[in-house]
Amino acid sequence: xxxxxxxxxxxxxxxxxxxxxxxxxxxxxNPNNKRKFEIIVVGTGLAGASAAASLGELxxxxxxxxxxxxxxxAHSIAAQGGINGAKNYTNDGDSVHRLxxxxxxxxxxxxxxxxxxxxxxxSTNIIDQATAQxxxxxxxxxxxxxxxxxxxAQVSRTFYARGQTGQQLLIGAYSAxxxxxxxxxxxxxxxxxxxxxxxxxxxxxxxxxxxxxxxEVTPHSAHAVVLATGGYGNVYFLSTNAMMCNVTAAxxxxxxxxxxxxxxxxxxxxxxxxxxxxxxxxxxxxSESLRNDGRIWVPNIEGxxxxxxxxxxxxxxxxxxxxxxxxxNLVPRDVASRNAKTVVDEGRGVGPLTNGVYLDFSAxxxxxxxxxxxxxxxxxxxxxxxxxxxxxYQAPMRIYPAIHYTMGGLWVDYHLMTTVxxxxxxxxxxxxxHGANRLGASALMQGLADGYFVLPYTIGDxxxxxxxxxxxxxxxxxxxxxxxxxxxxxxxxLSTNGTKSVDHYHRELGxxxxxxxxMERNKEGLEQALSDIxxxxxxxxxxxxxPGSADTLNQSLEKAGRVDDFFELAELMARDALTRDExxxxxxxxxxxxxxxxxxxxxxxFAHVAAWEWNGAGxxxxxxxxxxxxxxxxxxxxxxx
Amino acid sequence: xxxxxxxxxxxxxxxxxxxxxxxDGHFETYDQAITTDASxxxxxxxxxxxxxxxxxxxxxxESDCREGxxxxxxxxxxxxxxxxxxxxxxxQLHMREFKDGDEIVVEPFRAAGFPVIRDLAVDRSPLDRIIxxxxxxxxxxxxxxxxxxTPVPKDAADQAFDAAACIxxxxxxxxxxxxxxxxxxxxxxxxxxxxPQGQAERWSRTEEMVEVMExxxxxxxxxxxxxxxCPKEISLDFxxxxxxxxxxxxxxxxxxxxxx
Numbered sequence: 001x002x003x004x005x006x007x008x009x010x011x012x013x014x015x016x017x018x019x020x021x022x023x024x025x026x027x028x029x030n031p032n033n034k035r036k037f038e039i040i041v042v043g044t045g046l047a048g049a050s051a052a053a054s055l056g057e058l059x060x061x062x063x064x065x066x067x068x069x070x071x072x073x074a075h076s077i078a079a080q081g082g083i084n085g086a087k088n089y090t091n092d093g094d095s096v097h098r099l100x101x102x103x104x105x106x107x108x109x110x111x112x113x114x115x116x117x118x119x120x121x122x123s124t125n126i127i128d129q130a131t132a133q134x135x136x137x138x139x140x141x142x143x144x145x146x147x148x149x150x151x152x153a154q155v156s157r158t159f160y161a162r163g164q165t166g167q168q169l170l171i172g173a174y175s176a177x178x179x180x181x182x183x184x185x186x187x188x189x190x191x192x193x194x195x196x197x198x199x200x201x202x203x204x205x206x207x208x209x210x211x212x213x214x215x216e217v218t219p220h221s222a223h224a225v226v227l228a229t230g231g232y233g234n235v236y237f238l239s240t241n242a243m244m245c246n247v248t249a250a251x252x253x254x255x256x257x258x259x260x261x262x263x264x265x266x267x268x269x270x271x272x273x274x275x276x277x278x279x280x281x282x283x284x285x286x287s288e289s290l291r292n293d294g295r296i297w298v299p300n301i302e303g304x305x306x307x308x309x310x311x312x313x314x315x316x317x318x319x320x321x322x323x324x325x326x327x328x329n330l331v332p333r334d335v336a337s338r339n340a341k342t343v344v345d346e347g348r349g350v351g352p353l354t355n356g357v358y359l360d361f362s363a364x365x366x367x368x369x370x371x372x373x374x375x376x377x378x379x380x381x382x383x384x385x386x387x388x389x390x391x392x393y394q395a396p397m398r399i400y401p402a403i404h405y406t407m408g409g410l411w412v413d414y415h416l417m418t419t420v421x422x423x424x425x426x427x428x429x430x431x432x433x434h435g436a437n438r439l440g441a442s443a444l445m446q447g448l449a450d451g452y453f454v455l456p457y458t459i460g461d462x463x464x465x466x467x468x469x470x471x472x473x474x475x476x477x478x479x480x481x482x483x484x485x486x487x488x489x490x491x492x493x494l495s496t497n498g499t500k501s502v503d504h505y506h507r508e509l510g511x512x513x514x515x516x517x518x519m520e521r522n523k524e525g526l527e528q529a530l531s532d533i534x535x536x537x538x539x540x541x542x543x544x545x546x547p548g549s550a551d552t553l554n555q556s557l558e559k560a561g562r563v564d565d566f567f568e569l570a571e572l573m574a575r576d577a578l579t580r581d582e583x584x585x586x587x588x589x590x591x592x593x594x595x596x597x598x599x600x601x602x603x604x605x606f607a608h609v610a611a612w613e614w615n616g617a618g619x620x621x622x623x624x625x626x627x628x629x630x631x632x633x634x635x636x637x638x639x640x641x
Numbered sequence: 642x643x644x645x646x647x648x649x650x651x652x653x654x655x656x657x658x659x660x661x662x663x664x665d666g667h668f669e670t671y672d673q674a675i676t677t678d679a680s681x682x683x684x685x686x687x688x689x690x691x692x693x694x695x696x697x698x699x700x701x702x703e704s705d706c707r708e709g710x711x712x713x714x715x716x717x718x719x720x721x722x723x724x725x726x727x728x729x730x731x732x733q734l735h736m737r738e739f740k741d742g743d744e745i746v747v748e749p750f751r752a753a754g755f756p757v758i759r760d761l762a763v764d765r766s767p768l769d770r771i772i773x774x775x776x777x778x779x780x781x782x783x784x785x786x787x788x789x790x791t792p793v794p795k796d797a798a799d800q801a802f803d804a805a806a807c808i809x810x811x812x813x814x815x816x817x818x819x820x821x822x823x824x825x826x827x828x829x830x831x832x833x834x835x836x837p838q839g840q841a842e843r844w845s846r847t848e849e850m851v852e853v854m855e856x857x858x859x860x861x862x863x864x865x866x867x868x869x870x871c872p873k874e875i876s877l878d879f880x881x882x883x884x885x886x887x888x889x890x891x892x893x894x895x896x897x898x899x900x901x
Contacts, residue, residue, distance in 0.1 A: 054782040069703070070769050072809055073711045089789060125783070132785035134778045134838050136802040143792030161802060167710055168805060175777035182773040190766065213758060242705040276647070276678040281686055282707050352647070383709065386726075386733050389646065389678075452782045501693040503686070547698045552661055553759040555701060556693070 006259070006611055006626040009413040010114040015632045016097070019118040022414075023457055027464035034059035037463050038222040038471050040207055041065070042194050042249055045074030046166070046444060047427025048228030049173035050451030056180030058456060063220060064177065064186050065209060067193040067244065067558075072174040075230060075242040076447060079166025080287035080380070082150055082158035083444040085127040086120055090147050094155040096120045102153060103442060104633040106332060107407075107435020108585035108601065110265070110609070113632055114414060115432045122453040123445050127159055129452055133172035137161050151288050151333065151440020158441045163287050163379045169444055173451070193558065194249040195486045197225060197256045197423065198478050204256075204423035205472035208482045210490075212558060215551040217486050219479035221471045224422045224459055227253055228451065231406035231428040233266065235566045235573070236518070237510025239403040240272055240285040246562040247569050250410050250429050258418035259611035259624060261411035261431035263569065264577035267438055267586045268519050269404030270336035273387055273397075274356035283402040284387055286359075286380050288440055291329045291336070293364035293373065294397070296320050298357050302347035308358055308396050319343055327640040334437050334586050334599070335640060337401035341519050342597075344400070356398035365393070401519060405443060407434045407586060408576075411611040411626070415458035416450060419611075424459060426450035431609070436585025490550045493560045498543035502559040505540040506566070512536065513570050521577050522590040529574040537567040572612055572621060579623060582606045594637070603635050647678040650741040654688060656700055657748045659757050666757065668746075677737040681724065682707065682714065684736055685747075702761035709733040709872060712808035715815070716761045717748040722812035722870040730810060730872040750815035754822065754857040765811045767857035768825060774853035775846035776829045778838050797835050804831035806873040813867035813875075819859035824867035826854045827883035828875045834886060844890035851887050 011022040029037065037060050041052040044066040052064040068074060086099040099120040104111055131137060131145070137159050138146040150158035161168040180186040189209065196208040198219065206221035232247035233239040254260045271286045297318045299311055319339055321328045329336075340357050349355050365373050370393065374381070381392045388398070410418050410425040412432055417424050427447040434442065472478065516529035540563070548554040583592040583599035584606070592600040607628045612621040651674050659666030671692075675684045682704050689699035704714035709730040716731055718724030724734045739745065747761065755763040793801075805828070813824035830847050833839035839846075861880060868877050 050782070057781045068705070068713070069765060070809070073705055073713050075706065075711070077711050078706045078708050087788070125785075128785040128788045129780070129782060131788035132778065132780040132838055134801070134805075134833050134836050136798050136805050136832070136836070137788075139793055139795050139798045141795050143794050143798070144789050161805075164710065164806065167808070168802075171805060175772065176780075176782070178769065178772045179777040179779060182775075190769075242711060243707060244705050277676055279679070279683060279687055281680070281683050284708050382728075383733070386709075386729060387680075387735065389735070389737055456782065499694065501690050503690060545693060545696075547693060547696070553701050553762060556699060 004624045006411065006609070006624050007413070008112060008626055009415060010112065011414065015113060015117050018114050019121055026457060026461035029460045029464050031059055033467055035061055036467065037061065037224070038063065039224045039226065039459065040220060040222040041226045041228060042207065043074065043228035043230060043427070043429070044068070044071030044174070044177065045076035045228060045230060045427060046170055046173055046447035047429070047451045048074070048226070049170065049177045050448050051226055051228060051426060051455050052186050053173065053176035053180050054452050054456045055459070056183070056185035059185070062180070062186040063189065063222065065189045065192045065194060065207070067191060067212060069190055071177055071188070071190070072170060074170060075245050076444065077167045077170045078242065079444055080163040080285070081289045082148065082160035082165045082441040083126065083169065084150070084157050084441045085123045085159055085445070086157060087124050087127060089145060090156045092155045094157045098155065099123060099157065101633050103433070103439055104435070104630070105636070105638065106437055106439040108437050108599065108638060109435065109603065109607065109630060109635050110262070110584050110628065111433055111435030112628060113630060118454065119433050119446060119449050122449045125453055126445060126448045130169055130172050130448070133176060135161065135168045135172040148289065149292065151330070153439070163377070166444055169448065173448070194229070195252065195561065196482045197253045198482045199256050199420060200472050200476065200478045202257065203421045206474065206479065208479070208486050210486065213553050215554070217483050219474040219483055221474050221479065223463055223466060223469070223471050224424065226424045226426060226455065226459070227410065227429050228427045229429045231409065232566070232569055233403045233406050235510070235570050236403045236514050237507050238275065238280065238283050238514070240269060240283050243282060246565065248562050248565045250425070251565040251569055253410060253418065253420065253423060255614050257420045257614065258423060259411040259613050260408070260572060261609050261611040262408035262436070262576065263573040263612070264517065264580060264587050265407035265436045265585065266403055267333060267405040267407060268337040268401040270333055270340060270401050271359065271399045272402035272404070273384065274351055274353065274400040276353070284383070285402065285404060286384060286397065286399065288333070290359060290377060290380060293376070294329065294359040294361050295363055296329050296357055296359055298343045298348040298350060304348070308350070308360070317343070317348070324640045331640045332437065333440065334588070337519055338588060340401055351398045356400045358396040359399045360396035361392065362396070405438055407431065407436060407438055411609065415461065416455055417458070417462065422462065424455060426455055436587055489561065490557065493546040493557055494550060496541070496544055496546060498545045500543055500545060502544055502546065502556055502563050505536065505544060506559070506563045508536055509533070509563070509566060509570060513573070517570070517573050517577055520588050520590050523578065526574045526578040530571065530578070533567060533571045533574065540564070540567065575620070576610055576612065580606055580610065598638070647676050649674055649676050650736065650739065652739055653744040655744060655746045656761070658700065658760055661759055662756055675736050677735070679736050680707070680732065681718070681734040681736060682732050700761060701759040704732050707732040710808060712810035715750055715810045715812055717750060717815065719746050722750060722815040723872055728872055728874050730808070750811055752814045752820035753859070754814060754820055755811060768809055768811060768822070770857065771822065771826055771850050771854050772829065775842065775849040776833070778833060779842060791837050793837055801832050801835040804828045804835065804875065804879055807875055808873060810872065812870040812872065814858060816866040816870035817859065818864055818866065819862060821861045822854050822858040823861040823880045823883070824871060824875055824877070826850055827879040830883045830886065831879040834882070843886065844893060847883065847886045848890045851883070
């Protein structure tokens with residue numbers, strides 16, 4: 001391959017010393033000089049809120065932007081299960097090295113070792129920080145923090161707050177942010193959506209945002225810009241992401257020169273509530289902690305019409321326990337998801353649309369009692385009942401996989417800086433730590449690690465040499481041109497005046513992406529997607545109808561730009577998946593599987609990150625590589641038998 | 642087990658339309674057929690799709706996670722904040738709660754503290770002003786000691802969680818005849834005041850948050866409508882707890898407040 005090789009700037013030294021040594025070797029900004037630097041943080045989920053708060057505490061002048069009405073709405077809030085921390089409070093053999101090892105292996109050897117080790121190192125600080133903020137983690141009767149095993153981990157390292165861990169951690173980060181807003185170190189802009197990243201001489205110098213209530217488009221300048229804008233799962237239309245989650249900030253950065261890495265790495269979560277009709281707006285995730293006590297099964301035969309309770313044990317197929325006796329129902333997410341697809345495709349699916357598998361708690365209720373199960377999962381059971389009208393204490397839940405998380409994202413180096421100098425990306429928006437598959441309870445960890453404990457150090461190193469340099473003024477032509485271009489886009493949407501809604505095209509795009517770049521991919525389907533996506537987009541641009549005006553709250557207008565970016569992203573996902581002639585983690589190519597049907601990696605040719613460079617609208621992106629070396633975790637075939 | 646019970650019903654939606662904050666606003670009536678498995682907001686999505694195709698502007702309403710946790714959604718449905726189902730945010734309400742032929746009146750949250758932005762969307766930013774006034778524990782990143790250094794009695798941790806479950810949707814304010822925000826504020830205060838970590842700033846926090854609350858919202862006269870509407874069933878006990886702490890904070894000799 002003739003691709004360029006990217007430099008990740010991973011420091012020298014042994015894996016356990018890299019971060020510690022690097023912290024010492026990085027340049028510092030004197031406390032009195034920090035106020036001379038302005039930093040823009042876009043997004044106020046776990047990563048963005050923790051970064052903005054921490055940078056404000058350090059003394060930088062921070063501007064935080066969110067398109068929500070308040071920072072506390074970000075989708076981090078919906079994470080249920082928990083957050084990993086290598087505290088080893090349970091004395092069951094956990095360590096920083098084990099969390100590092102599990103994460104590299106779980107990511108199917110497609111992540112950067114040095115980043116993952118740093119993540120494991122700071123994981124313990126996150127638990128301390130969140131606890132000090134008042135995050136009400138679960139405690140035992142002695143008043144100490146409780147842990148559980150989660151998502152296939154063989155140690156109990158997951159801290160949790162009932163089924164609302166993301167909510168509680170976000171409230172913690174949000175409260176830290178609001179403290180800085182009150183102190184005047186962070187200027188908070190709500191209902192402000194990023195519509196362009198502005199660069200001058202190749203370096204990031206600011207952003208352009210649209211006020212979602214007044215429609216006013218304004219430029220904002222800074223010495224550094226941080227994107228903490230989440231993942232792109234909504235490209236599938238149906239996903240467990242919140243309705244407003246989108247790729248726009250990351251994508252507009254991509255169009256300004258930031259490489260986009262591994263877009264084909266998307267994660268399917270195995271325990272979601274199956275769709276019930278054609279116009280369903282989103283899918284709801286049930287925490288996979290349910291797999292600790294629930295048993296997954298389908299009937300032995302196709303077209304089974306009896307109720308679950310009437311199917312005798314001998315006619316049930318507990319397929320995960322049968323195929324993976326060591327891990328059983330706790331196999332990693334990708335393995336659990338693909339197996340569910342297999343049995344449903346065989347015609348053994350359950351429910352009115354035969355599009356699910358059973359997750360059965362009757363054995364656990366019999367063993368532990370109703371009260372114990374209710375104490376552990378009560379809120380999840382209630383949610384299930386509200387959505388489906390069925391009582392999971394009496395009949396098994398029905399579940400099916402859905403898109404949940406995207407491991408791909410903006411390429412960043414060890415400093416979390418993109419290929420555009422001065423532009424950083426943290427949290428789910430970057431690609432860095434999870435490789436081809438993210439482990440359960442690691443998303444919250446990564447968002448907070450980046451925001452509290454990594455970016456505040458690395459951004460200083462980048463700023464230290466720029467003392468005395470003013471930020472580019474917003475009167476500079478680079479800003480006025482960017483504002484004009486955003487305003488022209490807005491007018492173009494409003495004047496298209498076609499016949500179909502934005503949602504219509506989003507749903508159609510989602511079907512193409514799910515069918516061809518979903519749980520399983522093959523060459524033929526990916527080539528089909530590469531032809532279907534541009535032709536649908538052409539129709540979208542000609543025939544979409546965006547009613548209303550630009551100077552008021554206009555939700556159709558907001559969505560039009562986001563869906564347009566999804567079209568371009570979807571095409572890149574297909575190209576990335578087609579180029580990666582192997583299976584790994586969430587990227588499963590049917591052509592590349594072991595005789596047992598597991599993902600077959602090709603380490604010789606694909607132990608690298610694919611990072612794509614924008615070449616202008618209508619041109620194919622250029623593929624670059626970052627070579628991945630595994631010096632501390634031996635490359636091996638994952639086995640959960 | 643199949644639900645087997647889903648059916649198509651026809652409902653009449655009488656919905657508040659208002660072009661902007663200064664517009665007078667009025668009700669419009671629409672008919673919609675919908676399966677009972679659909680959520681209430683999916684019913685509005687469908688209605689919006691057909692409005693769009695007829696060349697009309699869709700109804701503006703807010704929602705995001707649609708899992709009842711982000712607190713973005715919230716409208717008055719037949720006069721009740723978040724509608725008829727107990728402990729349920731608007732996005733988790735499903736059409737099986739309604740019957741064929743029902744008329745459903747949909748309005749924005751009505752409160753002086755929550756001005757209407759457009760149609761069903763309102764401005765709830767005063768809730769953030771209350772948090773800014775002290776809804777946090779002052780601990781800079783990096784300043785925390787080991788998380789297990791301070792045991793927290795399980796009961797206290799559980800009660801703090803019960804308060805912290807608040808999703809900040811503002812239904813309590815909308816349901817209150819006085820548009821008071823006591824349930825929201827007391828949940829935030831109670832969450833932190835019940836934990837050892839929250840003690841250092843307990844009295845100043847309570848005083849400052851309550852006083853900012855009173856700048857934006859009405860007074861509490863113990864109707865309890867807030868609790869009835871709350872999707873997280875936050876207890877009225879937290880209001881009593883907050884009131885007690887507020888009085889204590891006021892009568893303390895603040896110069897000696899380390900010595901309570």
